[in-house]
Amino acid sequence: MKDFAVLFADLDGTTKTNEKVAALKKYFGTVSHGEAAWAVYFLTGRRIKQLVKSGQLARWAVDEAKIPDWLFDECYDSVGDLGETIALILPTTEAHAEGSLDFWIEEKVYKLRGASELTQREIVVGAWNASSDLERFLFNKLLTGAFRVGVSQQLVVKALSELSGIEPRVISQRLMGDWDPTAEFFEKLIDTEGGAGELSRPYPFYLAFPLTENETLLLGPAANWFAEWKWDGIRAQLIKRNKEIAIWSRGEELLTDRFPEIVEEATGLKEGVVLDGEILPFKEGDVLPFQLLQKRIGRKNLNKKILDEIPVVFMAYDILEEDYKDLRDEPLRFRRERLEHVLSTRDKVASQQEFTQLQLFAPCMTQLSPSLRVSPTMQAESWEEMKKIRDTANAMKVEGLMLKHRESKYGTGRHKGFWWKWKVDPFTIDTVMVAAQPGHGKRAGLFTDYTFAVWQENELVPIAKAYSGLTDEEIRKVDAFVRENTTGRYGPLRTVKPTQVFELAFDGLQPSTRHKSGIALRFPRILRWRFDKKVSEIDTVESVSKLFKEKARD
Amino acid sequence: MSKALVTSTNSGLYCPQGDFYIDPWRGVDLALVTHAHSDHARSGSKCYLTSEPGQHVLRARLDPGANVESIAYGKKLTIKDVTVSFHPAGHVLGSAQIRIEHKGQVWVVSGDYKTQLDPTCEAIEPIQCHTFITESTFGLPIYRWPSEQDIESQINGWWQRNKEQGRASVLFAYSFGKAQRILSLVDSSIGPIFVHGAVHKLNEQYTTSGVTLPDCKFVGDLDKKADFKGGLIIAPPAAFDSPWTKRFGDYSSGYASGWMRVRGNRRRQSIDRGFTLSDHADWNGLLEIISATGAEEIIVTHGFSQPLIKYLRETGKQARGFKTEYRGEESELAIANEKLAEAYEEDLEKPPAKEDTP
Numbered sequence: 068m069k070d071f072a073v074l075f076a077d078l079d080g081t082t083k084t085n086e087k088v089a090a091l092k093k094y095f096g097t098v099s100h101g102e103a104a105w106a107v108y109f110l111t112g113r114r115i116k117q118l119v120k121s122g123q124l125a126r127w128a129v130d131e132a133k134i135p136d137w138l139f140d141e142c143y144d145s146v147g148d149l150g151e152t153i154a155l156i157l158p159t160t161e162a163h164a165e166g167s168l169d170f171w172i173e174e175k176v177y178k179l180r181g182a183s184e185l186t187q188r189e190i191v192v193g194a195w196n197a198s199s200d201l202e203r204f205l206f207n208k209l210l211t212g213a214f215r216v217g218v219s220q221q222l223v224v225k226a227l228s229e230l231s232g233i234e235p236r237v238i239s240q241r242l243m244g245d246w247d248p249t250a251e252f253f254e255k256l257i258d259t260e261g262g263a264g265e266l267s268r269p270y271p272f273y274l275a276f277p278l279t280e281n282e283t284l285l286l287g288p289a290a291n292w293f294a295e296w297k298w299d300g301i302r303a304q305l306i307k308r309n310k311e312i313a314i315w316s317r318g319e320e321l322l323t324d325r326f327p328e329i330v331e332e333a334t335g336l337k338e339g340v341v342l343d344g345e346i347l348p349f350k351e352g353d354v355l356p357f358q359l360l361q362k363r364i365g366r367k368n369l370n371k372k373i374l375d376e377i378p379v380v381f382m383a384y385d386i387l388e389e390d391y392k393d394l395r396d397e398p399l400r401f402r403r404e405r406l407e408h409v410l411s412t413r414d415k416v417a418s419q420q421e422f423t424q425l426q427l428f429a430p431c432m433t434q435l436s437p438s439l440r441v442s443p444t445m446q447a448e449s450w451e452e453m454k455k456i457r458d459t460a461n462a463m464k465v466e467g468l469m470l471k472h473r474e475s476k477y478g479t480g481r482h483k484g485f486w487w488k489w490k491v492d493p494f495t496i497d498t499v500m501v502a503a504q505p506g507h508g509k510r511a512g513l514f515t516d517y518t519f520a521v522w523q524e525n526e527l528v529p530i531a532k533a534y535s536g537l538t539d540e541e542i543r544k545v546d547a548f549v550r551e552n553t554t555g556r557y558g559p560l561r562t563v564k565p566t567q568v569f570e571l572a573f574d575g576l577q578p579s580t581r582h583k584s585g586i587a588l589r590f591p592r593i594l595r596w597r598f599d600k601k602v603s604e605i606d607t608v609e610s611v612s613k614l615f616k617e618k619a620r621d
Numbered sequence: 622m623s624k625a626l627v628t629s630t631n632s633g634l635y636c637p638q639g640d641f642y643i644d645p646w647r648g649v650d651l652a653l654v655t656h657a658h659s660d661h662a663r664s665g666s667k668c669y670l671t672s673e674p675g676q677h678v679l680r681a682r683l684d685p686g687a688n689v690e691s692i693a694y695g696k697k698l699t700i701k702d703v704t705v706s707f708h709p710a711g712h713v714l715g716s717a718q719i720r721i722e723h724k725g726q727v728w729v730v731s732g733d734y735k736t737q738l739d740p741t742c743e744a745i746e747p748i749q750c751h752t753f754i755t756e757s758t759f760g761l762p763i764y765r766w767p768s769e770q771d772i773e774s775q776i777n778g779w780w781q782r783n784k785e786q787g788r789a790s791v792l793f794a795y796s797f798g799k800a801q802r803i804l805s806l807v808d809s810s811i812g813p814i815f816v817h818g819a820v821h822k823l824n825e826q827y828t829t830s831g832v833t834l835p836d837c838k839f840v841g842d843l844d845k846k847a848d849f850k851g852g853l854i855i856a857p858p859a860a861f862d863s864p865w866t867k868r869f870g871d872y873s874s875g876y877a878s879g880w881m882r883v884r885g886n887r888r889r890q891s892i893d894r895g896f897t898l899s900d901h902a903d904w905n906g907l908l909e910i911i912s913a914t915g916a917e918e919i920i921v922t923h924g925f926s927q928p929l930i931k932y933l934r935e936t937g938k939q940a941r942g943f944k945t946e947y948r949g950e951e952s953e954l955a956i957a958n959e960k961l962a963e964a965y966e967e968d969l970e971k972p973p974a975k976e977d978t979p
């Protein structure tokens with residue numbers, strides 16, 4: 068694992084992109100294909116199933132370091148990362164991790180599977196004793212499945228592309244979805260010929276950036292933009308090639324067998340088609356809460372009852388491939404035309420009505436429920452008019468609008484400027500902080516993840532967890548507050564004196580069995596720290612529910 | 622139990638039997654100073670007493686005209702009812718542990734100290750005593766320092782590599798103590814060495830005090846178009862991210878501090894390389910010195926004091942804390958951002974770099 072540790076140190080030891088790419092090229096050019104495959108696997112954020120419980124690792128480390136448990140906890144609090152804490156407290160060695168990365172995974176990590184505790188301990192402690200601080204840290208990260216480096220998938224793709232001479236987009240596409248990190252995989256990844264095995268692979272998803280009110284002014288005439296509803300579902304690509312149908316989520320999960328009604332509907336599509344869209348729980352012409360979709364996905368067994376209770380649709384808004392031809396460089400207005408054509412000419416169209424009714428409210432008004440639909444586009448002459456459309460979002464049960472430039476290509480990743488998400492103004496409430504947990508990554512060691520509560524009768528009940536929205540300086544102050552006002556400790560979580568009021572924004576409500584309040588906020592984030600407010604003045608469960616109902620009715 | 626020789630007061634640590642203060646943070650009549658770091662040596666007292674090797678640095682850091690007396694290491698001096706002597710603490714040039722003896726009782730106030738070797742100051746000598754007053758800046762077992770040779774080769778290797786890539790290396794380090802220690806361990810055959818004004822000023826005091834340092838060019842003496850490629854620039858953390866660094870072009874940044882042992886501390890600062898180099902004792906160093914003093918009672922002043930106190934108690938020692946205004950190595954960063962230091966005294970690092978926007 069020595070080479071991998073050197074790569075890690077090189078990546079970690081610079082903030083400059085070109086140096087990171089250079090380090091990656093050097094590494095991929097030297098190590099075996101088996102090792103390279105594993106490195107790509109981890110560097111692109113994939114993980115292996117955790118085979119040893121974190122608590123157990125901590126216990127063995129405490130024994131090896133010969134320190135009391137409470138002192139380990141203090142260290143963990145300060146470092147904020149278990150794998151790193153363990154690496155830092157173990158007795159120092161002069162050793163270096165001999166053997167390749169694939170050897171370490173296959174001959175050490177995988178040997179933990181199903182082994183007795185004693186054997187597991189022997190393997191793990193043996194590995195610790197045979198490696199340096201940094202190698203131990205990496206080994207722990209691989210074990211706990213929480214490996215993160217300051218390198219994006221794009222950089223890995225760039226390095227592999229420069230090394231192999233293959234276009235970055237081909238590499239990205241080959242990296243999508245499920246694959247096994249084997250030497251064969253890596254060889255195919257950098258194979259200039261291209262293989263047939265990638266037939267069902269999706270394209271990298273093009274993402275939109277959030278847009279604020281004032282920024283609409285920067286977008287030029289409203290007439291240049293298509294608006295679509297911003298659906299609250301699962302972003303997915305529906306692929307039909309060679310009579311095979313595949314549904315991929317943006318999280319690169321293959322979801323085909325989760326949505327039989329969409330697959331059935333898609334059999335009517337012509338060959339060589341890739342659609343981009345949103346999977347929504349949808350019944351009798353109405354969008355159901357997102358939570359129901361989660362519930363359905365969670366079911367191992369899709370019986371008739373659940374299919375009836377929570378039907379889904381694929382709301383298509385883009386076409387990336389037609390007749391096996393990549394359309395991503397065509398302008399959006401052209402792709403939309405093709406999309407409507409491809410869907411309306413499919414073999415099994417539920418009703419021609421669907422396409423004549425594609426007015427503003429069409430998807431919701433139609434009583435038909437074909438499982439494959441076109442998400443309508445809307446146009447406006449002015450931004451005021453566009454805002455009016457956006458403000459009907461709550462009634463539509465969507466989060467706002469997507470704004471897409473008529474001439475936009477289907478880009479890769481976060482190519483900024485052509486696709487925007489324009490959410491409706493959020494709900495805001497006042498809450499009090501009741502607990503905090505240390506953050507991870509850049510903010511390890513600082514208390515950055517907070518739990519907020521509102522009143523229910525005479526009791527404070529948690530309603531949301533949030534970690535974004537404060538300035539760095541505020542985070543420091545909150546961190547100091549937490550340390551000085553801790554009332555209890557539960558693992559890394561600390562409860563604190565409920566005195567600090569924070570204004571939260573959120574996008575919606577959903578029932579929660581996890582929270583005592585019975586409700587949970589969707590996308591809660593911190594708006595500001597309200598020094599001026601007392602705990603007695605914060606919201607109640609009732610006022611929060613009421614606010615939501617009122618606004619949703621507008 | 623016999624009477625305390627040192628108590629904690631609003632003005633600082635006080636010895637009633639000798640009627641003097643040690644490292645007071647308010648003006649007093651007589652201040653005994655362990656070392657010239659700003660949290661230990663403050664202006665406003667009528668008379669200062671420090672170790673002989675530390676006198677030049679202390680004078681340079683106090684208000685001009687301050688009344689500074691000095692005494693050789695190990696030499697005994699009677700102040701009222703007590704006998705006082707200064708002993709090397711190994712922290713920075715002139716740093717001392719102050720030994721106080723009264724009717725057979727011996728207390729030692731150690732100020733800041735380290736056990737690693739440092740060519741720019743005398744090595745620590747553990748002093749036998751009944752009560753030992755210690756810092757605990759790095760009082761957690763995660764803080765264990767790599768060897769001096771390791772750090773030396775890391776820093777030289779980094780500089781060498783940057784030089785080969787035609788870039789300057791800017792190493793941020795506290796200007797008093799850390800900067801000179803780095804100068805003493807870098808390989809000056811790699812390339813030219815430059816220093817920031819704050820470091821330059823201290824280097825002069827070190828040279829006056831007889832410490833040999835390699836040749837360094839003061840950046841302020843050079844014209845705007847000077848070429849820094851392949852050079853090593855030593856600057857205080859306060860200069861990090863300031864317009865002052867623009868002249869070095871495309872440089873690699875490094876930071877030398879004990880805090881760099883933990884990855885998150887470095888990542889939060891957006892620094893390329895962190896070097897775990899501290900002028901404070903690490904966990905093992907603290908335990909080693911505490912045990913070598915043979916003290917029955919340990920009083921902890923600053924840093925991770927609670928864990929150290931609890932740990933010592935579990936190993937059968939008497940231990941308690943003193944509330945002080947000393948800030949340990951954290952102060953290096955406090956100076957980098959005064960405003961932040963006011964807002965939040967405990968954690969004085971530079972604010973983390975903005976999270977990448979999603």
Ligand SMILES: [Zn+2]
Nearest residue numbers: 656658712733
């Ligand atoms: Zn000091």
Ligand SMILES: [Zn+2]
Nearest residue numbers: 733947948949
């Ligand atoms: Zn200090």
